[in-house]
Structures are given as structure tokens and as C-alpha cells.
Amino acid sequence: MAVKDTLSEQSIAHVARLANLPLTIPEVPKYQEQLSGIINLVKKVDEASGSATEEKGTNADEVLRKDEPNSGTILSVDEAVKNGKRVENDLFVVPAVLEEV
């Protein structure tokens, strides 16, 4: 499928919704054009041929630490909430995700 077809204004809006990005109306055709160009470039990966096995990315055989509190990485409640925009009783206030029926 040609990229121009896949990247309709609707697909830009769809990707923006998946990415939780608020786009303005004038941004949609702009990103449509720019992303189409970029995707035409990156599509070139399809032409590569050859075979290679995966190298191990790290030597971490055991990446899971013990399930115990670690004072080296744990923040106090005060530290954890101090940058929150809306905090009540040490809890973050979040937008409602349920609608009233």
C-alpha cells in the first residue's frame, strides 16, 4: 500500500489519538505531508537483505532484583508528590475516566 494512501488526514488523526497528542486543525495537513515524506524515506528498510543473528544487548542474566524495598531508589511520599499539579491528601488528582450515566 502506498504511504500517501495510508497517511490520509484520518490516519494522522488516528495516530494522534493513539499517541494521546492533541493536534490543532492546521497541524493535521502539515504532519500529513511531513510524515509521508519521512515514511517514504524509512520504508527503505524493506530493501535490505542478508541475515544476522541477534547479539545479546546486555550481560544482565538476572535483571530482576529481589522484591524488597530499596532505599537507594525509593522516594518519600512528599518527594513523590511535590511536582504534582493537583495533589490532595498525598494523592494525585487525575481527570475522570468514567462518564456519569
Add this chain to the structure above:
Amino acid sequence: MTVLQNLSIAKLQEGYKNKDFSVREVVDFFIERIEKHDNKINSFTTTTFDQARKLANMADEKIAKDGPDIIAGNPLLGIPLAYKDIYSTKGVKTTASARVLENYVPSFSSTVVSRLEDAEAISLGKLNCDAWAHGSSGENSDFGPTKNPWNLEYVPGGSSSGSAAAVASEFIIAATASDTGGSIRLPSSFCGVSGIKPTYGRVSRYGVVAMASSLDSMGLIASSVEDLARILEITAGKDFKDATSWDIEVASYSKELNEQVKELRIGIPAEYFGKGLSGVVKEKVDDAIKKFEEQGAQIQEVSLPHSEYAIPAYYIIMASEVSSNLARYDGIRFGNGRDAFGEETKRRIMLGTFSLSSGYKDEYYNKAQEVRRLITKDFTDAFEKVDMLIAPVSPTPPFKLREKTEDPLQMYLSDILTVSVNLAGVPALSLPCGFTQDELPIGLQLIGPKFSELKLFRAGYEYQQLTDWHKRKPQL
């Protein structure tokens, strides 16, 4: 006080020992330079001068009380540094040069910052960069572009724009920086300074604002290889807070620098010297190759056959990881909401989300991962024949501000000679190797196999003993 110029860690420590100057005098000297000149360069996002003065006084007291021998046990005592503004600093604003984090004050420090503080370095503040480290020119900062100190009409290179510009301007001795696709090497090259992009996993990523987690490499920018070596031996090493950091011994880079690499075999990757490489860049890198040859290095051509797929694979993998890493910024626990993302960031989030989305993942993301393996194998094959590779960092000298901002594709192609190194996870050292007729710096990179930092430093150190490109400084 002795005239403070062309400073290095060794020179400062010698001066402290001989009481030629105090730490406070040195810190005041740098603060004065920043206050006088940074309004033109815009390399800092936040300064921490009061704290720096306090630490300088404490360092002087320590030297007075315990004698100059204390310097040996505190390898960066009284050395002024600054941190790229993606390194979390406890109690000091960390913005990633992004409006989303404009007021964010972390409750913890990154491992690199903690290690530098333990070594008694003195931070003068946080350095500007492309927002979220997304960019090749330094122009994507939400707090205004950094300018190239060699010519204010030109870009300093990105994304570690402030790190390179501040070192070149002699505002600091060295800076932390990060390299996901060239972000240490490009600005080092454009500003005429030295930069190390270590092996992936050599330095902990803990506490650094993540861009693309399988590519991000935490490195440094300084005026010389010697200073890079002195700092990397402190920041490198296993960290239990980063599961991808390697538990492999860190060499005493600075003590072992002076040894010449015997029977050095240097490879010239043919694909990096082809179409699109500017004449002056080729000429200066060729001059450097001749220097190595004169010193007895064997030079041979090698091939990295999948190089042409590096930019496509990189932009898919990087953007996919960016879209995932930036999903956490919701403006609830910290920072502003997602409407505050800048244009380039949104572009990358959209590209990454598209590459990972249902129906396209196999064609884009999975295919790019396959290509990544092929590119990694190209390097492994090349390192069976040679010890290291030499190549230009950027196909062109620094370009003008706004020259590429309207065309994201052209901007992406600035990384054409740097991204393969990140895909393969290998280290690379960027060194100044000459200037254009208009006095704009040109850089080369030495690329080695994983964990070959010492070898790269030795070769780079030898080159800097034979040349003085790294000693040239811009007139501010």
C-alpha cells in the same frame, strides 16, 4: 593570579597544589565569563552559581586543612563542570530544554551526577540542548537555540548543543552529554571540541531523561582526550539502578593513556567517504589519516555494506522508543500536559506510534530491528580486520541557523555518519581535525569495538600530541 587559559583538569590541579590560584578564584573566573558572554551563546538553561561558590570555598578549606595531597583521593576536586539538562539533579531544575518540564525539580540525582559530585566536581549549572535531546542542530530547544561560538550565525550541532558550545567557549572544563544518534559527536565536531560516546551500557542511564532506551549512551564533552579519560573513568561502571549497565572493569584510562597502540590497524569505511561528503571535510579527515600512517598505523579500506539503511532503521527504532518513553508525560505527576510538546517532539511521537501501530509493526519496526542486526554484523566483521575505524562525523561543516529547520528530512540526514554506531552499540571518539577557510571546525570520529574506549583514547591522545586543533579557541 596566573592567566587562566587553555585550562585542563591537570593544569587546574597543579595550580591548586602550587597555590597559583584558589578554587574560588577559578570558579569566579568561569562565572564571570558565563555572565559576560552566554547571553550571545545561550548554552545554559539554569545556573547554580551560589552553590558553586559555596562548594569552591569548601574545596579551598579542604585543601588548606588536609594539604594538596587530598586532590589524589578526590580526582575532580575544584573542577568546574556542567550537566546537559536531561541529567536529573536533585533540587535543581531539570527541564530537558522542554516546556513540558519547565518547572520540574527532581527529588533524586542521576547516577552520573552523583558520581561526579562524589569526586568533588563543582557544577555551574544545566546546559541547553534540543528539547528531549531530539535534534541535530541545537535549534529544537524550547528555550531558544544555542549559537556556535565560532560564528554566531551557525548552529553548534545537537542535541548536546549547550555542552559543546560551553566547553568551546571556556565556560567550563567539561560537560556531561548524551548520544542517541550522534548527539555528542555532531556538536563536538561543529564546535571544535572532543567528545566520547561510550559503549552502550558502559555508563549508567539511571536518572537521565530517556530518549530511546536501547540507543542512549551517556558520555562527555571536553577540550581534550586527556580530560575525557579522567572523567569517564569516574562515570563508567556497573550501576544496580540500570540493568543494562555492564559489570565489566573500568580501566584507569587517564593513567594508561600515554601508551602508544602497537601495530594499530585503522579501517576506512568506504561508504563514509562517498557521495555527499564535502570536499573540505574529506581533505581534513584525509590529513588526519596521513598523520596516523606517519606514526606507523596500517591503513586499509573496509566496508560497512548496510550503511545506506542506517538512517531509515534508526529513525524507525528511535521514534518508536521515543513514543513509548514520552507516553509517561501526562502532566499529572509532574510537568505540563501533552499540549506543551514542541513540533519536532510531536513529529517523532507520531512517527513512532505509526511504526508500532497495528498493521504496520511488521513492515516498519520489526524490519528495522532486522536491519539493526545486519548493521551490527557489519561492524563485527570490520573489527575482525582492523582495531578501529576512522570517518568524518558530519558530511558537511557546520550549517547556518534556520538553514534546515523547515525541512525535517534534510535535518535527519545530518546524522547519516553517526547513527550506525548507536545501532551497533559501539563506542566512538570525536576529535577536532581542522577548520574551513571561514574558521568553522571540522571533526573526525574513531570508532572501535565494544569496550575499546581505552584504545580509542590512546589513539586520540597520540593524535592530540601531534596536532593542536583541539587547542584552538573561538574569540567571543
